[in-house]
Amino acid sequence: MISLILAESSLELVPEELQLHPSVVSHAQKLGKESSEILLDNSWHYAAMKEIKNEIKRGRPDLVHLSILEATTIPLYFENKVQVFIHTINDKIIYFGKNIRIPKSYHRFAGLFEKLFLEKTIKIKNQELLSIKDQSFSELINQINPSQIIGFSTMGNKSSFEKIGANLKNDSCIVVGGFQKGHFSDPIKKKFTDLFSVRNTSLESHVVVSRILYEYEKTIFM
Structure with missing residues (x-):
């Protein structure tokens, strides 16, 4: 079974230093939640995010949603040939239960993952669907112990x-x-055995996920 890690993902609750910003408070009120209970999203919180660390790599949970949908709605996933993990920008790891279905609606996705951040696990009838823990990318790699670790970046070696x-x-x-x-941070890059570039310009995460998994799927099923 291969592994897919969505690394340094733009998925987090609004950090404490932004929770009192008017744009965050207003958005939270519209959702009927506290500022500390909603995902950081630059579509709504752009004004608040201008001064935070790593601004360009944060506040895009929609990209994570699209990428996870691409990875969990394909034969490779249903046949248990790929395991999926989300590593967040703040060093948390999200684990997926077997063959779980992620909501296709972004609104429902956001609500589910807000609940996960707050409660740490999502269960139905004692079956664990999602869980989250404080864990670094390096610790996850050591746990998986893969034979090769392949990253995608415009800074990598040319391939297809x-x-x-x-x-x-x-x-x-x-x-x-x-x-x-932006690019992977040094602690992430140091773990790669190979770093590849498939285009001179960058591709969105969900495009990379869908295309590389499809090419691997072809070697398994075709």
Whole structure:
């Protein structure tokens, strides 16, 4: 089984230093929640986010939603040939239960993951669907213990999805950035055995996820 990690993902609750900003308070009130209970989202909180650390890599939970949908609605996932993890910008790891269905509606996705951040686990009839824990990318890699760790970046060596997919081993780990702009931080890059670029310009995370998983899927099912 290969692994997919969406790394340094733009998925977090509004941090404490922004919770009293008018744009955050107003948005939270519209949702009927406290400022501390909603996802940071630059569509709503752009004015509040101007001074925070790593601004360009934060506040895009919609990108995470699209990427996770791409990874969990394909034959590879339903046949238990890929395990999916979200590593957040704040060093939290989100684990997925077996064959769970992520809401296709962004509104429902946001509500589900806000609940996860607050309650740490989502269960139905004693079956754990989602869980979250404080854990670094490095610790997750050590836990998975893959034979190769492949990252995607415009700074990598030139290749193609087809070539990379054809050469994946069944215990490989694919790492895709779960953020809008920028590059992987040094602690992430140091873990890669290979770093590839498939275009001179960047692609959105969900496009990379869908294309590399499809190419690997072809080696399994076709």
